[in-house]
Amino acid sequence: MKLFNCTHCAQLVYFENDFCERCAYPLGLNVEQQQIVALERHDEQLFTQYGQADGATYTYCANHAYHACNWLVPTASNQPFCRACVLNHTIPKLSVPEHITRWQALEKGKHRLVFSLLQLGLPIISKTENPETGLAFDFLADPKNPEAEKVMTGHDNGLITINIKEADDVAREMARKNMDEVYRTVLGHFRHEVGHYYWDRLVADSPTLLDECRQLFGDDRADYGEALKHHYAEGPPINWRQHFISAYATTHPWEDWAETWAHYLHIIDTLQTASAFSLRVRPQASSIADNLTAAITDDPTKPKTSRTSCSNGCPFH
Incomplete structure (x- = not known):
């Protein structure tokens, strides 16, 4: 994740901050600008952006009241929720104390995802806007009855379901190790999961892209249910590391696509973090160190019309 500066005093601030520790100005994320901005308060709920001459007013997203969001909503939109929170279809029952903390953790991850999608210029349409092709999230808890069916994390026609126990660090770490x-x-x-959604939106209805996707990832018409049974019964092929981004990617072409999509976003965020901290690649134990020196300063989400590189073609300058 990139770093930000308070637009009032230039203090270093982070993606989830809603208050500047140096100048005490409220902070919020302006979605259109994709920046954390300082705010001037006009009443309990109404703000203008510091230094902005047009006088446009904003409120915090309604979920700011639960410390689950710091994004701004233009008052002219007459919307209570921001671009990220409007995607929520179901949230946990907040009357249960542990549900609040887990929901907050889920919102942190979801907001980072949506910010990445916005930076990449991908379409983000809620199911409220388009029930057929929109995106929505269900954050659900397992039923209290131990015999009842558990909530499964997954994707179904734009509806992404996340079991809120994934926000429990201990439970998630146990699952991570057990499932490698x-x-x-x-x-x-x-x-x-959003990778599955964008496969439906970007690939499925494009004959050209679908053909290219099948050449890279395999034929998605293979029986998905049987592929899952085989994966959990037999595990991945012995040589999977030579051909796939993860063991789970071997399950089916859809999962190969989704795992690759997820890893691509992971790489972008890693490069963005490296750039934000001005990291440099300067190996010292090689006679060709000068050829390997690189400065990671590019914004990985923006296409480049030109770029400089190391003598060996490294693209990170």
């Missing part, structure tokens, strides 16, 4: 899933994180779940 290195990238089993809250954000990792969101990245993977």
Whole structure:
């Protein structure tokens, strides 16, 4: 995740901050600008952006009241929720104390996902706007009856379901180790499941892209249910590391696509973090160190018309 600066005093601030520790100005994320901005308060709920001359007013997203969101909503939109929270279809019962903390953790991951999608210029349409092709999230808890069917994390025609126990660090870590899933994180779940959604939106109805996708990932017409049974019964092929991004990617072409999509977003965020902290690659134990020196300063989400590189073609300058 990139770093931000308070637009009032230039203090370093982070993606989830809603208050500047130096100047005490309220902070919020302006979705259109994709920036954390300082705010001037006009009443309990109404704000203007510091230094903005047009006088446009904003409120916090309604979920700010639960410390689950710091995104801004233009008052002219007459919307209570921001671009990320409007995607919620179901949230946990907040009368249960542990549900609140788990929901907050899920919202943190979901907001980071949506911010990445916005940076990449991908379409984000809620099921409220378009019930057929929109995106929505269900955050559900397992039923109290131990004999009842558990909530399964997954994707179904734009509806992404996340079991809120994934926000419990202990439970998730146990599952991560038991299933040997290195990238089993809250954000990792969101990245993977939204990959299925964008396969439906970007690939499925495009004959050209579908053909290219099948050449890369395999034939998605293979029986998905049988593929899952085989994977959980037999495990991945011995040589899977030579051909797939993860063991789970071997299950079916859809899962190969979703795992690759998730890992691509992971790489982008890693490069963005490296850039934000001005990391450099400067190996010292090699006679060709000068050829390997690189500065990771590019925004990985933006296409480049030109770029400089190391003498060996490294693209990170």
